[in-house]
Amino acid sequence: MPKDKDDGGWKKFVWNSDTGEFLGRTGGSWAKIGFFYLIFYGCLAGVFVGTIQAMLLTLSSYKPTWQDRVAPPGLTHTPRSEKQEMTFNLNDVESFLPYTKALKDFLAQYDDDKQSDPTKFEDCGAEPADYKHRGDLDSDVGSRRACRFSRSLLGPCSGIEDRTYGFQEGKPCVIVKLNRVVNFRPRPPLSNESIPLDAQSKVQPYVVPLFCANKRDEDAGKVGEVKYHGIAGGFPLQYYPYYGKLLHPQYLQPLVALQFTNLTMNTEVRIECKVFGENIHYHDKDRYQGRFDIKLKINNL
Incomplete structure (x- = not known):
């Protein structure tokens, strides 16, 4: 062609x-x-x-419409480390410096000068009290004031006097909190039936108790005394509910500081901490749902 x-x-x-x-x-x-x-x-x-x-x-600006995949609440701690293992040497400051730095950075938001604005914060008392009602969740009438939580309530674990948070003395501190869940009201246990015998003394009105003990039978007697610092050694109800980031932007969770004062040296000890409440549950597939466990080892050789 x-x-x-x-x-x-x-x-x-x-x-x-x-x-x-x-x-x-x-x-x-x-x-x-x-x-x-x-x-x-x-x-x-x-x-x-x-x-x-x-x-x-169908969506609300103040509350998640669907929370069916949220298992309230999670229990977490600071400092956190890889595989939940904390190992340090009393004679080596560098070995526990990452832990003390994590505690310092976390507690910075709890400094008193950051909670001084009376339009954003209010005093809710140093004793457990009932829930603090701050209006309806779906109301757009201004933001809600948050309860102050002074880090001084954490005693020797506050970092105010001891900047090493007990690590240098072999008495390390761990800060524990309940994760935020919008409009969640933790309910204290109604009876002692589901609570270990050693933890029953911690049950009292208006507070959700926290208790730690050895995770493994072979660690019995190795944990030693655990001191609980905060408000009644648990999570007081007046800090709940949480209204979300839009209405509660300055909200601070109540904290509990654990201080392990007499851990067996040069031995890995596995500890489990659990919070007890009527609407707090545990799940084998989620090791942070209402509990966590941590491995501690203090070397002094």
Whole structure:
């Protein structure tokens, strides 16, 4: 086939001057198909936008609509380390420096000067009390004031006097908190039936108790005395509920400081800490749901 005829074939397909067609269609045909797709994709966009708007109408700005995948609450601690193991040497400051730095950084938000604004914080007492009602969760009438929690309540684990948080003396501190869950009200245990005998003395009104003990039977007697610093050694109810970041931006969780004062030296000890409450549960697949365990080893050689 001649070369000129080939060129004329595809050129004529792109633009046919005899019929006024561009790519096989006239201007009217292109206008019709363009109008069709404009309407078609416009309808698709409208359905998409309408669906998103309908979904947004079901959402609240103040509370997660669906919390079925949240297992309240998690129990976490500071400092945290890889595989939940804390090992240090009394004669080597560098070995426990990461732990003391983590405690210092975490407790910085609990400094008294950061809780001095009376429009954002209020005193809720140093004794356990009932829930603090601050209005409805879905109300947009201003932000809610938060209860002050002075780090001085943590005693020797506050870092105010002892900047090593007991690590240098072989009496390390661990800070424990309940994770934030919007509108969650932890309920203290109603009876001692599900609480270990050694922990029953910690049950009292208006506080959710925390208790730590050896995780393994072979560690019995190696944990020694555990001191609990904070408000009644647990989580007082007046700090609940939490209203979320929008209404409660300055909220501070109550803390409990654990100080292990007499751990067996040069031996790894596995400790489990649990919080006890009527609506606090545990799950084998989630080791932080209402509890955690940690391995401690203090070397002095």
